[in-house]
Amino acid sequence: MTIERAYMDHNATAPVRPEAAEAVARVLALTGNPSSVHAEGRAAHKIVEDARVAVAALVKAKPAEITFTSGGTEAANLALHAARNALGIRRIVLSSVEHDAVRLAAAHSGLEVEVLPVNENGVADLAALAGLLDAPGKGGRTLVALMLANNETGVIQPVAEAAAMARAAGAFMLTDAVQAVGRMPVDFVALGADMMLLSGHKLGSPQGIGALVWRDELAFEPLIRGGGQELRRRSGTENVPGIAGFGAAARAAARDSDAYTRIAELRDALEAALKAAVPDVRIFGENAPRLANTSLFSSAGLNAETLLMILDLDGFAVSAGSACSSGKVARSHVLEAMGVPPELAKGAIRVSLGLANTRAEIERFVQSWARAAVKARAHESDVKTGAPESASVRAAASSAVPA
Numbered sequence: 001m002t003i004e005r006a007y008m009d010h011n012a013t014a015p016v017r018p019e020a021a022e023a024v025a026r027v028l029a030l031t032g033n034p035s036s037v038h039a040e041g042r043a044a045h046k047i048v049e050d051a052r053v054a055v056a057a058l059v060k061a062k063p064a065e066i067t068f069t070s071g072g073t074e075a076a077n078l079a080l081h082a083a084r085n086a087l088g089i090r091r092i093v094l095s096s097v098e099h100d101a102v103r104l105a106a107a108h109s110g111l112e113v114e115v116l117p118v119n120e121n122g123v124a125d126l127a128a129l130a131g132l133l134d135a136p137g138k139g140g141r142t143l144v145a146l147m148l149a150n151n152e153t154g155v156i157q158p159v160a161e162a163a164a165m166a167r168a169a170g171a172f173m174l175t176d177a178v179q180a181v182g183r184m185p186v187d188f189v190a191l192g193a194d195m196m197l198l199s200g201h202k203l204g205s206p207q208g209i210g211a212l213v214w215r216d217e218l219a220f221e222p223l224i225r226g227g228g229q230e231l232r233r234r235s236g237t238e239n240v241p242g243i244a245g246f247g248a249a250a251r252a253a254a255r256d257s258d259a260y261t262r263i264a265e266l267r268d269a270l271e272a273a274l275k276a277a278v279p280d281v282r283i284f285g286e287n288a289p290r291l292a293n294t295s296l297f298s299s300a301g302l303n304a305e306t307l308l309m310i311l312d313l314d315g316f317a318v319s320a321g322s323a324c325s326s327g328k329v330a331r332s333h334v335l336e337a338m339g340v341p342p343e344l345a346k347g348a349i350r351v352s353l354g355l356a357n358t359r360a361e362i363e364r365f366v367q368s369w370a371r372a373a374v375k376a377r378a379h380e381s382d383v384k385t386g387a388p389e390s391a392s393v394r395a396a397a398s399s400a401v402p403a
């Protein structure tokens with residue numbers, strides 16, 4: 001019997017949208033370097049510039065403020081490099097729930113790093129930000145980094161408020177909008193940010209393409225030097241197929257923005273069913289504004305690694321908090337920052353939904369998770385006590401999970 005697969009890991013990467021696949025295929029059939037002056041080169045240049053217009057429109061920025069990069073991680077490293085070298089930034093205040101792309105870029109940037117705490121819902125503490133911005137003599141040389149939506153919990157941060165505080169203190173504001181774009185309205189100007197990170201593959205472009213949005217009045221300094229592409233901000237022949245795919249995905253995402261109402265209903269149905277199946281389930285960030293598609297939850301005595309294997313065998317592609325490059329489940333710094341005890345954090349499973357998910361998949365998933373939880377709990381207690389699985393638990397688990 002083949003097991004039906006249900007992909008519910010859109011925060012790790014989303015399926016390539018048909019419009020993006022078609023745009024990539026069209027480019028692959030062409031030849032032309034966007035820097036060449038002949039007709040083929042001019043055609044490639046036009047593809048890049050059309051995509052720039054589409055990506056800029058999705059986040060309400062100016063096309064000239066978009067620099068295409070290889071993704072969100074490169075955009076983060078480029079932003080910190082340019083902030084330090086062109087804006088004279090010496091200190092970064094970053095929230096404790098930032099993605100590693102920002103955390104590790106900051107740790108290796110040569111900037112003084114200070115951490116902005118979050119509350120138990122995962123929302124940045126703006127009173128603490130006020131204190132950090134008040135540091136005598138440091139305000140104008142500070143960059144505040146606060147992501148728009150968290151990749152693990154989906155929690156939406158008060159970026160506009162933080163940006164207003166940063167601006168009043170003469171500091172600059174960076175927001176990582178990688179998870180937010182395409183899943184909620186994003187307005188670069190209304191947010192008041194100076195720089196913003198984007199990644200195409202979370203909204204349906206191929207992987208390996210993203211952008212840095214950099215406010216146009218601000219000085220800039222490139223990280224990658226060479227032929228001077230991307231208005232001298234990022235050298236190297238452009239990834240024309242990736243850029244075309246990103247532009248097409250951005251247009252499609254703008255068109256589909258209403259779909260997120262339906263996705264919110266699915267996420268709410270998922271959470272209601274989880275609570276009905278396992279009353280002690282804890283949904284992280286539940287009381288904060290969240291992305292419509294994301295739910296991160298756990299229950300005592302579970303181990304996410306075991307759960308993921310069982311759920312995968314049952315046909316579900318989900319994740320344990322953040323996707324980890326080594327394939328191992330690392331401890332979540334996000335849950336730690338929210339004060340979640342390690343015992344609960346280690347069983348956390350993230351479901352991140354997309355346009356194709358259905359109510360039937362949600363129902364199947366909840367049954368599978370509840371049954372997998374029985375197995376995973378039994379496995380955990382055997383590991384702890386060294387005892388063989390109890391006959392009753394084994395019977396419950398094997399009867400519950402369909403082969």
Ligand code: PLP
Nearest residue numbers: 071072073099101151178179199
């Ligand atoms: N920022 C956030 C919030 C992310 O979720 C990710 C990817 O998971 C990144 C940055 C890095 O983006 P990319 O995969 O395009 O390098």
